[in-house]
Amino acid sequence: MAVSATNSSRDVLDSRLLPGDQLFENFAKLIGVQDLGSAMWNSFSVAVGTTVLALVVCSIAGYAFEIFHSRGKDFVMAILLLAIMIPFAATMVPLFRLFAEVGLVNSLAAVIIPAISTPFLILLFRQASRSFPYEIIEAARIDGVSEVGIFARIYLPSMRSTMAAAAVITFMTAWNNFLWPKVILVNNAFQTMPMLISNLAAGYVTDYGVLMLAVLLASLPTMVIFLILQRTFAEGITGAIK
Amino acid sequence: MPAALLILVMSFIPMAQAFILSLQTGRGANFTFAEPLWSNYTRLFEDEIFKLTLQNTFIYLLIQVPIMLIVALVLASVLNSKNLKFKSFWRTAIFLPCAVSLVAYSLVFRTIFANDGFVNDLLLGLSLIDAPINWLGDPTTARFVIILGLLWRWTGYNMVFYLAALQNIDHSTIEAAKVDGANAFKTFWFVTVPQLKPMILLTAIMSTNGTLQLFDESWALTRGGPAYQTMSMSHYLFEVSFLKNPNFGYASALSYVILILVAILAFIQLKVGDKRD
Amino acid sequence: MHAFSKKVTMAVAVALPLTLALGACSAGGGGGGGGAGGDENTLTAWAWDPTFNINALEEAEKVYQEDHPDFELEIVETPWEDLEPKLTTLAQSQQFGELPDIFLMQNNAFQKNGVNYPDLFSEIDTDAVDFSQFPEAVTAYSTVDGVNYGVPFDNGTAIQALRTDVLEEAGYTIDDFTDITWDQFITQAEDVLAKTGMPLLSGQAGAADTVMMILQSAGASLFDDEGNPTIDDNPALDEAIDIYTRLVDSGVFVEVNSWDEYLGTFVNGSVAGTINGIWIVGSIQGAEDQAGKWAATNLPRAEGIDGATQFSANGGSSWVVSSNANVDLATDFLATTFAGSTELYDTILPTSGAVANWIPAGGSSVYAEPNEFFGGQPIFADVVRFGAEVPSNNTGAYYYEGRDAVSAAITQIIGGADLKTALGEAQANVEFAME
Structure with a gap:
């Protein structure tokens, strides 16, 4: 892939495996045809927005699932699992209708909101909370610390590594999310990286060198995030399965 | 519950609507309740293409998921060994495939497995075969390529989970096994693996779910061909919904069958996983 | 106390992310989609290839601006592979207000969408567009039950x-x-x-x-x-x-x-x-x-x-006036450009390689120019000639x-x-x- 980004379209079709000299030319073509900066920025806002909000929502949910004892919790958990299992193509049309009715079609919010609450993340946080000593919470309550305080000052800091793990996964999913954004977004200004790539391959004639360069650029952020977080990531998931 | 509310709005309302839709028939956007109500479901059993995609999906599931999980487990324990250098490099390298865009990965795979592609050149060069193999043109080898693609893309993802779990194993249990004279394999199998069971269960369920909803590989590598022989259920679902004459009632019924299959398999895995505890 | 703060936690938890999400992002909403929502001299169009049909649209905008200086065309780049699920989703959820004024459609997809979702389209006025100037084989694609729904664009001959x-x-x-x-x-x-x-x-x-x-x-x-x-x-x-x-x-x-x-x-x-x-x-x-x-x-x-x-023939595409369009403006725009301007086709042939279906375009000197790649053969004039003789068939x-x-x-x-x-x-x- 990296090699292809430096070659001309012709050489890519030739499956040439040596680096070429077309990198800058491809880059010039790419920014000439597509608004790369804006797509990168949109993808970045969506991915970061989703990640931050998803972490907030799902960590609270995971905490609530484990700390508060309520009837039917396991039942709700089972239903949550079911929600992962329904193919997206089936829920897409009703979801679209929903967003159209509240007037959110064609906004980045419409891309972010459905991705915030991911059952998989809630599961992860819930499992992580399992190992969290309940006595500490009891003690804090006796000391008069508010529920919000317990969550923010005691629970969250101990979940830092789980957070890192969840962040990488959410970021990657949000960054690569494709089918839904392309249906809900109808404006060039909101184009994300996967949409940009799909635009590049849409015509009768595809410049494969440029395409590969775009693909390479699109993969970089996830790699960087993984590289930064991977140490914490590995530890974070450990906490989750105790 | 806050998240539960969001999920309620974002997942269950659409899910419920999809279920109602699965009981309806009609072309375009005009729907009436089917007569009888479950006719979309009985129709599935008469659909030859659906049966084929069901069979394909289960072939992927039965071959790919076990191999992937075992390879991921072995990779994880190798990468966990203390005297390995550049650990973060290896981890990142193996995780990398699932961060790579589908467009690039499918183009690379198609090129490698082309008739005059790298794999055939290599095999011919080594005189292992006499004539180029039409990898993507033959049902068996095309499925093989899809499975290979799945392995390449998702092994690293699962490995990371195992790697994490491995950090958590009480090292003294392994030491104890060594003292007792167990070889590396026995230690791994009888000491390490049982302690990883919760994580194995989680990844097994997630992978089962992922495979039954498999779309990308079927779509990007082979377009389901030759002659539907590699098409997955979700790919067929997408075709029925968006590429052919849209029949959303039927498509919803199809989704619910996928959902039920995943749920049953997950349930069995949970039961089996629990029993061994 | 305990129960109360629990409720507060919940309330905050529900409200916070939602407000954040809505507040932060809804500012951009409502921009591109609704064709009818725009002002009277602006049209929105969906097409997919900047070097090909989008380039053609841009040139058509220039041609139309000669007589309509206030006219503006907003083009949204949407690959056909995305456009098709999008149309289906819009039609299926009955949200026709999200359609642009004009969109491009593959010729082979007309019958399917015309039969399933007639509400996506506006009929193209045969008084405004002279369909006899296009090969019958081409207009047949976009004619559903005797009604014309598309102005032919690129040639699939x-x-x-x-x-x-x-x-x-x-x-x-x-x-x-x-x-x-x-x-x-x-x-x-x-x-x-x-x-x-x-x-x-x-x-x-x-x-x-x-x-x-x-x-x-x-x-x-x-x-x-x-x-x-x-x-x-x-x-x-x-x-x-x-x-x-x-x-x-x-x-x-x-x-x-x-x-x-x-x-x-x-x-x-x-x-x-x-x-x-x-x-x-x-x-x-x-x-x-x-x-x-x-x-x-x-x-x-x-x-x-x-x-x-x-x-x-194989492939080719046509312009659709959507049901959400400023129909008069959109029809007039297509009639004066893609169904009436030799100037337009002469411009886009060299810039985008789009070969006309519109028969009068084939007679121009630009089409008759020898093509060096094809050994000096006037390949495009030949193709327009071929196109007129393609038998029409029923795509279904x-x-x-x-x-x-x-x-x-x-x-x-x-x-x-x-x-x-x-x-x-x-x-x-x-x-x-x-x-």
Whole structure:
């Protein structure tokens, strides 16, 4: 892939495996045809927005699932699992209708909101909370610390590594999310990286060198995030399965 | 519950609507309740293409998921060994495939497995075969390529989970096994693996779910061909919904069958996983 | 206390992310979609290729601005692969307000969408657009139940493009491949293969393109006039598949597995020609070192089929005025540009390579200019001439189902299956999908 980004379209079709000299030319073509900066920025806002909000929502949910004892919790958990299992193509049309009715079609919010609450993340946080000593919470309550305080000052800091793990996964999913954004977004200004790539391959004639360069650029952020977080990531998931 | 509310709005309302839709028939956007109500479901059993995609999906599931999980487990324990250098490099390298865009990965795979592609050149060069193999043109080898693609893309993802779990194993249990004279394999199998069971269960369920909803590989590598022989259920679902004459009632019924299959398999895995505890 | 703070936690937890999300992002909403929402001189359009149909739209905007200085066109880049699910989702959820004024549609998709979702379209006023200036075969795609829903844009007329240097090596010229039958083609192509080692054609295995082109060259299709599939009782189809099988078996047609590989075969010079819609020229010209070594002519004729001609088509697209459009403005825009401006077509031919369907455009001097890549042949004028002679056929609302089923059958037949059995299965699958 990296090699292809430096070659001309012709050489890519030739499956040439040596680096070429077309990198800058491809880059010039790419920014000439597509608004790369804006797509990168949109993808970045969506991915970061989703990640931050998803972490907030799902960590609270995971905490609530484990700390508060309520009837039917396991039942709700089972239903949550079911929600992962329904193919997206089936829920897409009703979801679209929903967003159209509240007037959110064609906004980045419409891309972010459905991705915030991911059952998989809630599961992860819930499992992580399992190992969290309940006595500490009891003690804090006796000391008069508010529920919000317990969550923010005691629970969250101990979940830092789980957070890192969840962040990488959410970021990657949000960054690569494709089918839904392309249906809900109808404006060039909101184009994300996967949409940009799909635009590049849409015509009768595809410049494969440029395409590969775009693909390479699109993969970089996830790699960087993984590289930064991977140490914490590995530890974070450990906490989750105790 | 806050998240539960969001999920309620974002997942269950659409899910419920999809279920109602699965009981309806009609072309375009005009729907009436089917007569009888479950006719979309009985129709599935008469659909030859659906049966084929069901069979394909289960072939992927039965071959790919076990191999992937075992390879991921072995990779994880190798990468966990203390005297390995550049650990973060290896981890990142193996995780990398699932961060790579589908467009690039499918183009690379198609090129490698082309008739005059790298794999055939290599095999011919080594005189292992006499004539180029039409990898993507033959049902068996095309499925093989899809499975290979799945392995390449998702092994690293699962490995990371195992790697994490491995950090958590009480090292003294392994030491104890060594003292007792167990070889590396026995230690791994009888000491390490049982302690990883919760994580194995989680990844097994997630992978089962992922495979039954498999779309990308079927779509990007082979377009389901030759002659539907590699098409997955979700790919067929997408075709029925968006590429052919849209029949959303039927498509919803199809989704619910996928959902039920995943749920049953997950349930069995949970039961089996629990029993061994 | 405990219960109270629990509730507060919940409330905050619910409210916070939602407000954040809505507040942060809804500012951008409502921009592009609704065509009718814009001001009176602005149109929104969906199209997908900046070097091709988007470029054509931009030029059309300039042409229209000459008489309508206030006019503006907002173009949203939407690949067809995305546009199609989008249309389906919009129609399915009845949110027609999100449609643009104009969008581009693949010709083969018109019947399907016209039958399933007539609410997506506005009828195109035949007083404004003179459809007799387009080949009948082309307007037939976008005519559903006698109503015109599309202004034809790019030309899908098929050409037989061959490498003259390879032909010459084997002792042939392009004239030897003009006005011939498929039998003659196969004999000569075998000879070329024997003398030069070069096959003349290639294509994606399991794609029905070639068979469909042979069918259309005789005005035949997979459906009868009532729209019923005629796959298992269709002499034209049997003959077309027979021709295809002979092409593959004799080695003059190389089957590859993907589109990129197909392009690779002639761009890399391992195959010495191709038969496809005129738009394939864009990819052929990607091989700059082959300049001057190509020539294009009409297709071989399928003698065994009644009404066979040397002309066919593959692909092509047309402009749709949506149901949400400023209909008068959108219709007038299309009528003055794509259905009425030689100037426009003369501009976009060199800039985007879009070949007109609009017959008057073919007569211009720009179209008659010799094309250096094709050895000085005025290839585009030739194509417009071919286009007028393409027989029209009935694509049918179930075109994609039929085509897929036949593709699968072809794969099986090439693999050695019995023709009747495979086509019977294909027929059953299409009938099943239509139930």
